[in-house]
């Protein structure tokens with residue numbers, strides 16, 4: 001779709017540093033199951049986060065040896081594994097950006113959140129890389145001149161790095177995957193739902209409770225692939241299609257009761273898919289369930305529309321309208337703190353999307 005043999009330097013200009021900050025996102029309707037190449041089995045919908053982001057600086061120069069070299073720094077440390085992974089990713093997209101083969105890269109990447117927080121750094125990291133590459137194209141080849149073209153291609157490329165990254169190149173809420181309800185939707189890139197967001201959701205809060213800061217035992221890559229043989233998979237994909245359409249309607253109308261039903265059911269279904277895969281596995285911990293039980297009691301007692309979602313891990317994302325921030329903070333300190341590990345609590349909220357920095 002985006003292969004373009006013209007994107008090659010005939011001569012090298014003076015290169016400037018390129019710098020992008022790109023957010024992570026939290027799925028409300030989950031992507032779990034895919035087919036080659038990075039095509040989701042169902043549409044997913046996410047909130048873009050504001051505080052949890054990756055900032056990536058890219059410096060390029062004409063290739064010195066025969067093959068592209070990448071130096072990758074995560075924070076201040078040189079990271080050989082990330083360098084290798086990024087090189088493999090760049091090689092896989094060199095027909096989209098033929099100039100990659102003509103360049104060496106120095107990439108310096110920093111996450112605003114601790115590694116142990118279990119926030120998807122692949123989403124923010126891959127989208128930041130994709131935005132930098134699209135920016136090289138835009139700057140030196142004068143293509144991608146409209147915002148729509150630029151961010152759509154960035155989302156397409158980010159998807160090839162990590163599926164959920166396709167949803168990190170836009171702010172507000174994002175749909176990735178085809179649904180008949182939204183005619184422009186695509187399996188190949190995300191679509192911003194920002195303009196459709198009801199006021200209720202524009203600054204919705206996502207407070208992340210760190211239940212376990214350890215490395216998870218089963219990767220998302222393995223989790224996705226186990227959906228190929230999961231006996232409930234086809235029903236799950238149908239359910240997610242319905243939920244994606246309904247959550248978009250909810251985001252448009254501000255119907256928080258239905259929002260709660262869909263997001264909590266999606267979170268539990270995601271983990272049910274893990275438990276019913278073969279081999280089966282568990283990523284939630286006893287304290288994940290303790291928190292969910294407490295949350296349900298609290299909602300019943302107070303009437304405050306606090307709900308939860310889960311990513312592929314044990315940490316709990318508390319979702320609620322901004323006006324209840326004070327109450328939720330008190331609830332966390334009095335009832336939930338005892339279930340948490342350092343760094344404990346990360347306050348985030350629906351964000352504005354990626355940003356070019358200079």
Ligand code: 2P0
Pocket residue numbers: 026027029030031032038044122123161162163164165220221224270311312
């Ligand atoms: C999501 N997750 O929709 C789901 C819900 C985790 C739970 O997408 O193999 O890192 O890179 O495409 O995107 C995590 O999987 O997987 C994920 P790849 P990714 O956010």
